């Protein structure tokens with residue numbers, strides 16, 4: 510649904526150049542919620558602004574719903590109007606809502622329809638329908654100043670849907686909201702994704718947002734995507750930084766001469782009493798150093814850090830047993846040692 514190929518953006522000022530995007534290849538499938546995470550300055554906002562051509566990429570292409578937007582981005586009037594039309598298929602939600610304070614809620618939602626030249630009656634009908642969809646039918650006559658942050662964002666979301674977009678871009682939509690309001694806005698986005706089949710590309714610096722609603726995610730660093738994929742697949746990827754950030758498992762070994770193993774459980778394996786089987790089969794004491802269990806996309810996924818007595822060489826057979834049980838096994842590095850990875854199942 511959204512594909513960027515070799516997307517590059519270089520900001521040039523008199524005395525310096527900033528490479529904000531450095532060859533980004535992004536692929537968002539139709540109907541999915543896709544989260545791009547990364548630290549401040551990683552290039553997330555630039556990426557999202559380039560996807561709807563609010564920012565002109567230095568090179569590379571952007572395709573949305575089968576249309577190459579970069580090809581429409583010429584300077585002629587015709588190219589400009591083709592781009593404006595294509596943009597109506599892309600809704601945008603902002604961190605600070607960007608509502609006009611002098612307009613009522615309904616008039617804010619009507620604004621994009623006014624720009625499209627939709628008649629007054631039809632605008633009103635559509636705005637009221639959208640306000641109903643986001644749970645704000647009773648606030649049509651209110652002004653933004655009379656609303657809470659969460660309600661303002663609902664208006665922003667209703668406005669973004671005015672042109673019946675297939676794609677919604679969200680730039681830190683929940684970053685200005687408290688945790689409970691964040692949850693309700695994320696739920697609304699998920700509902701819209703499912704009810705309308707809306708494809709959502711969101712950028713965030715919060716891993717909890719990815720956990721809550723994203724089917725897929727990408728990690729950006731220094732203008733590049735360094736990791737991407739379905740969230741459940743990332744969790745099955747040994748050494749995945751995103752998986753580690755999503756499911757942090759802590760826990761220090763209790764002493765020297767121990768083997769610390771990080772386990773990732775998927776599906777059936779999550780419910781099997783694997784640890785007690787391991788303990789009984791090999792007659793070893795196992796300490797659980799840390800654990801986290803979550804449900805992602807309806808599947809149970811968990812991570813657990815355990816400690817086995819003895820060095821890695823003494824534990825090759827028990828580690829093999831864990832892998833046979835369908836668990837992903839990462840052997841944590843011993844201080845001073847190279848990283849030992851026992852990833853592949």
Ligand SMILES: Nc1ncnc2c1ncn2[C@@H]1O[C@H](COP(=O)(O)OP(=O)(O)OP(=O)(O)O)[C@@H](O)[C@H]1O
Pocket residue numbers: 520521527528529547548549550551552553554555556714
């Ligand atoms: N208009 C601009 N002119 C010059 N440099 C810019 C401009 N916009 C962004 N940059 C630079 O591009 C890089 C990427 O910025 P961007 O805002 O895309 O990152 P981000 O990941 O969204 O960070 P944040 O979460 O802080 O917004 C940064 O080094 C930033 O300083």
